[in-house]
Amino acid sequence: MNPSSLKSRFTTRFLRALTKINAHKPISSSSPGPGEIFQRYRRIKVAADKSMAYSVRSRRTWSRATLWRLRTRSPRSRLATHARRSWVKTRSTRAASHGKEKKEDGGTVEAEELRELVPGGEAMDLCNLLDETAHYIKCLTTQLDILDRQECTSREL
Amino acid sequence: MSSRRSRQSSASVSRISDDQIIELVSKLRQLLPEIRNRRSDKVSASKVLQETCNYIRSLHREVDDLSERLSRLLATIDADSAEAAIIRSLIM
Numbered sequence: 001m002n003p004s005s006l007k008s009r010f011t012t013r014f015l016r017a018l019t020k021i022n023a024h025k026p027i028s029s030s031s032p033g034p035g036e037i038f039q040r041y042r043r044i045k046v047a048a049d050k051s052m053a054y055s056v057r058s059r060r061t062w063s064r065a066t067l068w069r070l071r072t073r074s075p076r077s078r079l080a081t082h083a084r085r086s087w088v089k090t091r092s093t094r095a096a097s098h099g100k101e102k103k104e105d106g107g108t109v110e111a112e113e114l115r116e117l118v119p120g121g122e123a124m125d126l127c128n129l130l131d132e133t134a135h136y137i138k139c140l141t142t143q144l145d146i147l148d149r150q151e152c153t154s155r156e157l
Numbered sequence: 158m159s160s161r162r163s164r165q166s167s168a169s170v171s172r173i174s175d176d177q178i179i180e181l182v183s184k185l186r187q188l189l190p191e192i193r194n195r196r197s198d199k200v201s202a203s204k205v206l207q208e209t210c211n212y213i214r215s216l217h218r219e220v221d222d223l224s225e226r227l228s229r230l231l232a233t234i235d236a237d238s239a240e241a242a243i244i245r246s247l248i249m
Contacts, residue, residue, distance in 0.1 A: 015243050022231055022239045041228035048224060110206035117213045130181035133209060137188050140216040146246075147223040153246040154230045154239070 006139070009055035011146050017047035018150070046070065052143050062132050065120025178202070185209055 021043045050070050056063035111129060115121035118133050182202045189208050231239055 011246075015246065018231075018243055019240065022243075037225075037228050037232055040232065041225045044228050045221065045224040048220060110203050110210065113210045114206055114213075117210055117217075127177055127181065130178070130185060133213075134181070134185050134188060137185075137209070137213065137216070140213070140220070144216065144219055144223065147220065147227065150242070150246050151223060151227050151230065154227065154234065154242040156242075 006055055007142050007146070010051050010139075010142060013051035013054055014047060014146060015150075017051060018044065021047065048143055048147060052139050056135075056139060060132060060135055061120045061124060061128065062118055062136050069119065182206075188212075 021040060024040075024043075049066060053063040053066040053070065058064050058067075111126055114129060114133060115124065118124075118129065118136050121129055121132070124132060179202075182205050186200065186205050189205070189212055191208055191212075234242070
């Protein structure tokens, strides 16, 4: 994965989303209430996660899981959430039996914790989990870099 | 890599090769800011996993913080300046 191209893909998508979020602002810019700020914060966070997952697309399990989660988070799709949960359950019991047989130096307990942190981690075996985690961390740091840069330029005004 | 995995899982009772794990763990270790600076041979795999969990949590927190700061910042500046900021960071 070429980091510079991932970065540019993410930047383009994220800034496009940010422009849309800004367009939502009421024209009468009296001091915005905390509810509005919270809503904008949620939108920005979703935009950041969505942009990152879309930039990676379905090449990675974690990005697929993130895209699924983002698509099914609306209240309409309670059915989809239920379907996903039962899918995850069957996959994770399969993966868990793999993990237990592995029996390395206490790797299973920490691996479980890691599985909760990496999207889609519940269904991965240890090998995949480690691989996906490395990529996930790289993408998170890219995401942070660009968010930081955006904050700096916004501050300069 | 995927062909190697399927070959192994069909061979034995789903034994993932130790070398693969060691390789992946060391790759992870390179990404962690804390452990990178310490001597490499002293860190166990479970410690690496633990540090990874902590690192991912702190990254999540940072994204949250930055998103919140951005939302406050963008709330205070007018639409034109926001556009300017976005375009400028694209050029940067």
